[in-house]
Amino acid sequence: MTQSVVVQVGQCGNQVGCRFWDLALREHSHVNKKGIYDEALSSFFRNVDSRLMSSLQAVLVDMEEGVVNEILQGPLRELFDTTQLITDVSGSGNNWAVGHWTYGSAYREQIVDQLRRAAEHCDCLQCFFLIHSMGGGTGSGLGTCVLKLLEEEFPEVCRIVTSVYPSAEDDVVTSPYNSVLAMRELTEHADCVLPVENQSLVDIVNKIKHMSHSGKPGSVIKKDSAIISGQGGVSGAEKPFDAMNNIIANLLLNITSSARFEGSLNMDLNEIAMNLVPFPRLHYLVPSLTPLYTLADVNIPTRRLDQMFTDAFSKDHQLIRADPKHSLYLACALMVRGNVQVSDLRRNIERLKPMLPFVSWNQEGWKTGLCSVPPVGHSHSLLALANNTCVKSTFMELRDRFTKLYRKKAHMHHYLHVDGMEQGCFTEAISSLSSLIEEYSQLDATKDRLMPDAARLNIAT
Numbered sequence: 001m002t003q004s005v006v007v008q009v010g011q012c013g014n015q016v017g018c019r020f021w022d023l024a025l026r027e028h029s030h031v032n033k034k035g036i037y038d039e040a041l042s043s044f045f046r047n048v049d050s051r052l053m054s055s056l057q058a059v060l061v062d063m064e065e066g067v068v069n070e071i072l073q074g075p076l077r078e079l080f081d082t083t084q085l086i087t088d089v090s091g092s093g094n095n096w097a098v099g100h101w102t103y104g105s106a107y108r109e110q111i112v113d114q115l116r117r118a119a120e121h122c123d124c125l126q127c128f129f130l131i132h133s134m135g136g137g138t139g140s141g142l143g144t145c146v147l148k149l150l151e152e153e154f155p156e157v158c159r160i161v162t163s164v165y166p167s168a169e170d171d172v173v174t175s176p177y178n179s180v181l182a183m184r185e186l187t188e189h190a191d192c193v194l195p196v197e198n199q200s201l202v203d204i205v206n207k208i209k210h211m212s213h214s215g216k217p218g219s220v221i222k223k224d225s226a227i228i229s230g231q232g233g234v235s236g237a238e239k240p241f242d243a244m245n246n247i248i249a250n251l252l253l254n255i256t257s258s259a260r261f262e263g264s265l266n267m268d269l270n271e272i273a274m275n276l277v278p279f280p281r282l283h284y285l286v287p288s289l290t291p292l293y294t295l296a297d298v299n300i301p302t303r304r305l306d307q308m309f310t311d312a313f314s315k316d317h318q319l320i321r322a323d324p325k326h327s328l329y330l331a332c333a334l335m336v337r338g339n340v341q342v343s344d345l346r347r348n349i350e351r352l353k354p355m356l357p358f359v360s361w362n363q364e365g366w367k368t369g370l371c372s373v374p375p376v377g378h379s380h381s382l383l384a385l386a387n388n389t390c391v392k393s394t395f396m397e398l399r400d401r402f403t404k405l406y407r408k409k410a411h412m413h414h415y416l417h418v419d420g421m422e423q424g425c426f427t428e429a430i431s432s433l434s435s436l437i438e439e440y441s442q443l444d445a446t447k448d449r450l451m452p453d454a455a456r457l458n459i460a461t
Helices: 010-031 067-075 098-106 108-120 138-153 175-189 197-211 242-260 269-274 305-312 342-355 391-407 412-416 423-444
Strands: 002-007 045-047 054-056 057-061 086-087 125-133 158-165 192-197 286-290 329-338 366-371 380-388
Touching: 002 010, 002 108, 002 138, 002 423, 010 057, 010 067, 010 125, 010 138, 010 158, 010 342, 045 412, 045 423, 057 067, 057 108, 057 138, 057 380, 067 086, 086 108, 098 108, 098 175, 098 197, 108 138, 125 138, 125 242, 138 158, 138 175, 158 175, 158 242, 158 269, 158 391, 175 269, 175 305, 175 391, 192 197, 192 242, 192 286, 242 269, 242 286, 242 329, 242 366, 242 380, 269 329, 269 366, 269 380, 286 305, 305 342, 305 380, 329 342, 342 366, 412 423
Parallel strands: 002 057, 002 125, 057 086, 125 158, 158 192, 329 366
Antiparallel strands: 045 054, 286 380, 329 380
């Protein structure tokens, strides 16, 4: 059995990570009624004593103590060893340079030590999951510093990063700087990045709440459901971002389901990068989840299986705001959970293929996984990960917001006062982002020239 380690950095990363552990435990307890430490649990939890207590395979990093302290006072507190936690008191002041250079230097040895310790508990370490946000200082700055450390210390272990991108109305004025500076590091050092936009999460939450208030029989969000979490792994009342964090946690539940449970067509986590990333820099995978009401546990009759596959390719179910059908697919993974047959998968792929523009040299670029254990309370679910050129619209919007600030040199002195930070970091970061956009644009331009495969040569006999 392979194992993975989750690395949570910053306020957002730790809140999402906490919600992931909360929901993962709920799934395991639903399947494993006796609470016995089994192979499924060993993928993300380790056995720590004779009473079969489990500890999470995680490293929690935050330069403010607030969120981590909440976790330690909440219902998950017994699952964390305090040596897994790295905190400071002052925070990064929404400044990428402080997180990346100041705290990155100060805590380098401590972070490396905790990563090694987590890795040593694994018999067969397969993957690091890094969760962070792009807009703040610790998530973007220290988060990408940790990513570089992972590459240096464990170059052979897959690095899958879940990055939460700020919306245009973000209240952090420097978030465009932080995001673009972080983007360069993600492009250089990650194996796969799952970009999630705050605005998409807001839209999905509003849609689910509207559905639950529609007055239709049964469409009421159940207590302790996946989106209205009750406590969400921390003490106290529901917080504004809990519902949004739950959606990201469900994305992680689905992507790790094959590693945690059995299935007729299990997908190895390493295969995601191997099959979906034809060019090393173009590793941004657009996630979409369906059915959406699975996240809310709204009591609505299950939609037909084929409809679920159709929904996965509509922009309403994506975690970034973009339209994949008007862009080019480089590859796509379908990770299905529940009572679904391989024949159902193949039938739907054949049905959808004519509507989805794939690059000419990868018409068969589909990766599929079937996990037999569905989400709690539901018969099936689907996570689609699309390597699609539509991500460039998100990156172009980010570049525009960066340029507006950078043109005026607004707030730059806060960054340049930090040891290790130079103006060249800004120019290199925006240059890296522009070349990434250009690479996607060049591929996109081939969409109208898609040609059927040439006729095969006949061998003369």
